Amino acid sequence: MEVDTMTNEFELTKEQEQELQRQWEILSRGAVEIIPEDEFKQKLAKAIIKKNPLKVKLGLDPSAPDIHIGHTVPLQKLRQFQDLGHIVQLVIGDFTGQIGDPTGKSETRKQLTPEQVKANAKTYIEQLFKVLNPAKTEVHYNSTWLAPLTFAEVVQLAAKTTVARMLERDDFEKRFNNNQAISVHEFFYPLMQGYDSVALKTDVELGGTDQKFNLLMGRQLQKEYGQAQQAVLMLPLIEGLDGVQKMSKSLGNYIGINEEPNQIYGKAMSIPDELMVKYYKLVTDLPHEEIQAMVEGLEEGTIHPRDAKMKMAYTLVRMYHGEEAAKEAEHHFKTVFQKRDIPEDIPVTEIDQSKLGDGKIWVVKLLVDLGLVPSNGEGRRMIQQGAVKINGEKVEDVDYEVIVEDGMIIQVGKRKFAKIKLN
Structure with a gap:
């Protein structure tokens, strides 16, 4: 205009x-x-x-x-x-x-x-x-x-x-x-x-x-x-990670600028594809020309949505934690998630944060609560067999107390996954 x-x-x-x-x-x-x-x-x-x-x-x-x-x-x-x-x-x-x-x-x-x-x-x-x-x-x-x-x-x-x-x-x-x-x-x-x-x-x-x-x-x-x-x-108001409601801490659908770099990167990767352009325009500091090129690339199919999302995740970490932290967060994501064959359509399970007390939960109880194992005994066996991973890292201690974080991915065996959403 x-x-x-x-x-x-x-x-x-x-x-x-x-x-x-x-x-x-x-x-x-x-x-x-x-x-x-x-x-x-x-x-x-x-x-x-x-x-x-x-x-x-x-x-x-x-x-x-x-x-x-x-x-x-x-x-x-x-x-x-x-x-x-x-x-x-x-x-x-x-x-x-x-x-x-x-x-x-x-x-x-x-x-x-x-x-x-x-x-x-x-x-x-x-x-x-x-x-x-x-x-x-x-x-x-x-x-x-x-x-x-x-x-x-x-x-x-x-x-x-x-x-x-x-x-x-x-x-x-x-x-x-x-x-x-x-x-x-x-x-x-x-x-x-x-x-x-x-x-x-x-x-x-x-x-x-x-x-x-x-x-x-x-x-x-x-x-x-x-x-x-x-x-x-x-x-405009910006929708949260659920893609529906306004971003809000009370709804748990937010990315905090003071959160750890890996957490910011991981949360940014869960942004719905249809909101990517809006996020690029409203919450990144990238030049208008660069954003426009990204938008055109997505529309023409020359840029894969996953690549665009990784660029956004990198940018958000860089803005609030610096270039080095952004590189490390990207490396962590590629190592833990991309190379571990973790599917993108992981079922999300809500956990009431108020019931966690000090924010920790016994790993075996967590597995049962998430429906990944039918009993405490089965949970212990899966851990002893090296079949349980949290964010791609193997859990070896059956008495381990998990510090529950929003977006955390729990894996049992090769096919059972659950993504945690703190409520």
């Missing part, structure tokens, strides 16, 4: 028009929706003419200590903004995190304690800077401006919108129609997220498509407070 001719407010030189077109193509790539598109282009043009970088905001509530690659979709876009000279406003929701975003929830979320939020936030920054450039990132904690608000100021903030407007949200509307409880404090979440944009005078805010209501609240509040309204850039 080409950039429309600017209004009379801006007069661009030919070089500036080319730069505007370049930035627009990069920043709009992969976006589901930009609201309003014309305003976003105007902001870009103004930033180029005045050499004044845009302030681009992303808010993150530290509801869990670790980040998965689904979280990195907006981070990759933020890095593109940074590489083009713009400034990122990273808002750690240490205040809003105590309430919890009600988006997509069918019931009131459990509130986190300040201690939980603080502990989670501490690990966030280190992980975020695996993608972002620290030199072009402003880190803000929204308790800085939200905690000091007086009750009178909170009432004034609440007066900026209506209950009817709040009930336009799908999740609130469904709960209201189903006679499910909606706590008053949940209405304050979008108000507080919007107020973050007021406090920081944000130019552009990023978020997933599920955040549309909250993102537009920022525009509404900026207008109410007499500020220029931010543009909103929405990015």
Whole structure:
């Protein structure tokens, strides 16, 4: 899509028009929706003419200590903004995190304690800077401006919108129609997220498509407070390893950026073929041209899906653990999996993580629970015969305690396999 001719407010030189077109193509790539598109282009043009970088905001509530690659979709876009000279406003929701975003929830979320939020936030920054450039990132904690608000100021903030407007949200509307409880404090979440944009005078805010209501609240509040309204850039949500539901730690269908290299590589190899292109475009740092060549190769049949998946697995490990770790993870995968004739269509067995206690289980009990052997006695015999392997490694001790991991492959004999999915 080409950039429309600017209004009379801006007069661009030919070089500036080319730069505007370049930035627009990069920043709009992969976006589901930009609201309003014309305003976003105007902001870009103004930033180029005045050499004044845009302030681009992303808010993150530290509801869990670790980040998965689904979280990195907006981070990759933020890095593109940074590489083009713009400034990122990273808002750690240490205040809003105590309430919890009600988006997509069918019931009131459990509130986190300040201690939980603080502990989670501490690990966030280190992980975020695996993608972002620290030199072009402003880190803000929204308790800085939200905690000091007086009750009178909170009432004034609440007066900026209506209950009817709040009930336009799908999740609130469904709960209201189903006679499910909606706590008053949940209405304050979008108000507080919007107020973050007021406090920081944000130019552009990023978020997933599920955040549309909250993102537009920022525009509404900026207008109410007499500020220029931010543009909103929405990015797609990414499905998890199951290929169906949104990537989530609670669903166990995620790849954590802090996971061990072999685990990242192995999980990436389990991504459904039909999602590969989406993953390439949204969660890798590969150049657009390289991704496009990969897409064309897959469509034409000149690139095998397995080779494309191995390239992606290598890239993800390299991004978060470095080149050497990626080489080792690839070697491990080829040695353990490819050369052991492990089939690709291994049946998946869910294990309730809460029942594992310290995360360990007696290997013989595991074999029985997975249905790979009919009894403890048979399990012992198979181990003594050297017929039991975990991730391709032979188990020789019948008293071995297995540290259960998501994606782990258990093998008995030459034909019995089970892949573990932690629930």
